[in-house]
Amino acid sequence: MGEKSKKGGWCGWIIVLIVAAAAAGAIVVLVMKKHKDSSSDAASGASEKKYGDALKIAMQFFDVQKSGKLVNNKIPWRGDSAIKDGSQEKLDLSQGMYDAGDHMKFNFPMAYTATVLSWAILEYGDQMKGVGQLEPAQDSLKWITDYLINCHPKDNVLYIQVGDANADHKCWDRPEDITEARPLIQINASTPGTEVAAETAAAMAAASLVFKSKNSGYSSNLLKHAKQLFTFADRYRGTYSENIPEVATYYNSTGYGDELLWAASWLYHATGDQTYFDYATGKNADSFGNFGNPTWFSWDNKLAGTQVLLSRVSFFNSKVSNSDTLQEYRKTAEAVMCGLLPKSPTATSSRTDSGLIWITQWNALQHPVASAFLAVVYSDYMLTSKTGKMTCDGNEYTPSDLRKFAMSQANYVLGDNPAKMSYLVGYGDKYPQYVHHRGASIPTDADTNCKEGWKYLDSTEPNPNVATGALVGGPFLNETYIDSRNNSIQGEPTTYNSAVIVGLLSGLVSTSSVVQSFT
Numbered sequence: 001m002g003e004k005s006k007k008g009g010w011c012g013w014i015i016v017l018i019v020a021a022a023a024a025g026a027i028v029v030l031v032m033k034k035h036k037d038s039s040s041d042a043a044s045g046a047s048e049k050k051y052g053d054a055l056k057i058a059m060q061f062f063d064v065q066k067s068g069k070l071v072n073n074k075i076p077w078r079g080d081s082a083i084k085d086g087s088q089e090k091l092d093l094s095q096g097m098y099d100a101g102d103h104m105k106f107n108f109p110m111a112y113t114a115t116v117l118s119w120a121i122l123e124y125g126d127q128m129k130g131v132g133q134l135e136p137a138q139d140s141l142k143w144i145t146d147y148l149i150n151c152h153p154k155d156n157v158l159y160i161q162v163g164d165a166n167a168d169h170k171c172w173d174r175p176e177d178i179t180e181a182r183p184l185i186q187i188n189a190s191t192p193g194t195e196v197a198a199e200t201a202a203a204m205a206a207a208s209l210v211f212k213s214k215n216s217g218y219s220s221n222l223l224k225h226a227k228q229l230f231t232f233a234d235r236y237r238g239t240y241s242e243n244i245p246e247v248a249t250y251y252n253s254t255g256y257g258d259e260l261l262w263a264a265s266w267l268y269h270a271t272g273d274q275t276y277f278d279y280a281t282g283k284n285a286d287s288f289g290n291f292g293n294p295t296w297f298s299w300d301n302k303l304a305g306t307q308v309l310l311s312r313v314s315f316f317n318s319k320v321s322n323s324d325t326l327q328e329y330r331k332t333a334e335a336v337m338c339g340l341l342p343k344s345p346t347a348t349s350s351r352t353d354s355g356l357i358w359i360t361q362w363n364a365l366q367h368p369v370a371s372a373f374l375a376v377v378y379s380d381y382m383l384t385s386k387t388g389k390m391t392c393d394g395n396e397y398t399p400s401d402l403r404k405f406a407m408s409q410a411n412y413v414l415g416d417n418p419a420k421m422s423y424l425v426g427y428g429d430k431y432p433q434y435v436h437h438r439g440a441s442i443p444t445d446a447d448t449n450c451k452e453g454w455k456y457l458d459s460t461e462p463n464p465n466v467a468t469g470a471l472v473g474g475p476f477l478n479e480t481y482i483d484s485r486n487n488s489i490q491g492e493p494t495t496y497n498s499a500v501i502v503g504l505l506s507g508l509v510s511t512s513s514v515v516q517s518f519t
């Protein structure tokens with residue numbers, strides 16, 4: 001049973017669709033204006049403000065996670081760190097972001113962070129701008145892409161990790177005081193790693209669009225690296241966590257086919273070059289597309305993201321939308337949406353009693369938040385293209401149904417849950433005080449080497465520094481949360497969590513969602 005007859009908040013909107021032809025394909029610009037007297041959504045002002053406030057907080061975690069010599073640092077307890085990363089290979093790998101509560105730079109999830117943050121800026125940059133968050137988002141993105149560029153010194157060489165996880169995890173120290181060795185890991189033609197090369201290509205292609213008008217030289221440089229890396233990823237195929245087994249402990253990959261399709265899709269958007277479209281819809285799609293089967297969007301699996309991203313082409317670019325394979329992508333994107341909508345006949349049963357999508361105990365919030373981000377994007381594609389309905393096993397659903405689902409997940413994260421707590425640190429009255437995060441847990445004036453900081457992990461005092469904006473792992477299936485610093489399963493935030501929550505919140509900031517063209 002759908003909710004199609006319910007009067008949603010969209011009734012009072014005028015949609016003006018302007019479609020203009022351009023060299024690389026159709027440009028679609030959507031302008032929506034709200035009736036001044038809109039009465040259907042009286043509460044919307046307050047709820048939009050809530051999402052804007054939360055977005056401003058969420059964005060700050062990228063600043064918390066920055067490595068290197070900080071510029072305009074806004075986090076009082078952070079300072080310069082890891083300045084010499086990369087120096088043993090005469091590279092400057094000082095920038096980029098720490099992965100979580102530790103000091104590792106794992107490029108596979110870091111590149112995913114950059115791809116998703118780019119996507120959020122491309123879809124919702126105007127909403128970010130409306131609450132003063134566009135420049136912080138672009139700055140944080142560039143902090144990662146500057147690093148990724150330096151990680152790619154030769155066509156077929158990409159550094160994919162700084163730090164040794166075993167050595168790093170034996171210390172409890174502030175990033176400013178790192179004493180442990182910072183070894184590097186690279187992939188190359190003899191030891192390839194298709195996932196991480198392709199994800200880095202996707203990140204750079206997406207970021208090249210973000211910086212296209214603002215910094216065209218930088219944008220072209222990103223695109224050049226993206227193309228080279230895609231070629232490297234495709235020509236030298238191999239699973240990175242098989243070729244470099246030590247990475248499997250933290251970011252094991254279940255396959256590289258999804259990253260190849262995802263990277264080709266981003267390169268198509270960034271270049272308009274048909275070759276990339278053909279790649280994503282040709283025999284590689286037959287091999288890796290897994291059409292008809294909904295999957296969870298994550299740092300490991302990009303299929304659902306690719307399906308939504310290529311649906312954009314199907315919705316907006318009439319020249320190519322007849323491709324059968326493109327329709328398969330869109331149908332599978334719809335299957336993903338049908339799984340998320342709680343009343344759909346094909347709704348997933350993987351939820352908590354109060355409706356949070358719940359897939360894994362470790363970092364549970366990554367899946368609901370990433371899914372809700374895709375749902376709000378898909379909802380806006382439908383609205384922009386005046387697609388009123390989609391069907392799940394014969395039942396009809398509207399863009400507003402998808403948006404409601406996305407809001408339900410965001411609201412849960414922000415405190416509308418049985419534990420009555422916000423899982424976004426710094427938001428609301430009650431949020432985790434014992435976040436598993438070294439920098440947040442150690443006073444700035446403490447003199448710890450590698451080992452002497454462990455007493456701060458064990459301390460019963462709340463963290464002396466607030467990891468503002470951290471999205472922690474979140475609740476158990478039974479919706480309880482143990483606020484303990486040693487509870488990394490629930491209490492450790494990740495940088496890629498920030499990318500998906502920033503994407504979701506920026507999609508909800510304003511109901512005047514303007515899905516701008518990428519080109």
Ligand SMILES: *[C@@H]1O[C@H](CO)[C@@H](O)[C@H](O)[C@H]1NC(C)=O
Nearest residue numbers: 185186187188189190191244
């Ligand atoms: C290629 O990468 C592997 C894995 O990181 C490394 O062991 C090897 O030394 C690299 N090859 C060259 C020529 O540097």
Ligand SMILES: *[C@@H]1O[C@H](CO)[C@@H](O)[C@H](O)[C@H]1NC(C)=O
Nearest residue numbers: 241248249250252253254255
């Ligand atoms: C990594 O993933 C592969 C493929 O799913 C699996 O066979 C392997 O056991 C995993 N390794 C670890 C360490 O989890």
Ligand SMILES: *[C@@H]1O[C@H](CO)[C@@H](O)[C@H](O)[C@H]1NC(C)=O
Nearest residue numbers: 457458459484485486487488
């Ligand atoms: C923290 O967790 C680790 C791993 O589960 C365990 O070895 C350690 O004893 C715990 N420390 C405290 C203080 O609970």
Ligand SMILES: *[C@@H]1O[C@H](CO)[C@@H](O)[C@H](O)[C@H]1NC(C)=O
Nearest residue numbers: 361475476477478479480481
């Ligand atoms: C909730 O689930 C966790 C993890 O499975 C378990 O440790 C805890 O005891 C449960 N709490 C309650 C109140 O059932």
